[in-house]
Amino acid sequence: MVYLTRRTSFSASHRLWSDQLTEADNYAMYDKCANPHGHGHNYVLEVTIQGIPDPRTGMVLNLTDLKHALNEQVVKWVDHKHLNYDVSWLEGFIPTTEVLVIKFWERLADSLPAGMLYEVKLYETENNVASYRGEL
Helix, strand or coil, X not given: CEEEEEEEEEEEEECCCCCCCCHHHHHHHHHHHXXXXXXXXXEEEEEEXXXXXXXXXXXXXXXXXXXXXXXXXXXXXXXXXXXXXXXXXHCCCCCCHHHHHHHHHHHHHCCCCCCCEEEEEEECCCCXXXXXXXXX
């Protein structure tokens, strides 16, 4: 099995806040990330696919096709957006890095050949990273 990864980046803002917590609990849980006006990140997104290289092309998938799927299903929706307010398919979710990798997976899984998506990894900062492999 070959694993092929495409990396891209985007900038977005978000606010971490749960309506199921009190105001005091939200600030205790999310600290400065609970800022009423949100805060921003320069995210790095890595998407890994898996497969056997096609003997005719030598490729698991044309990277142009993977790039297109990433841009159409994720990046164009989230780049320079406020994730709480501007992205319809994130409505009702707390846009933590953990939630974002799941939501990105859901969008990408439908636009890539079945069984090819292996992992979605999102770097919120160089120190904070979440990854998801479709197992919930």
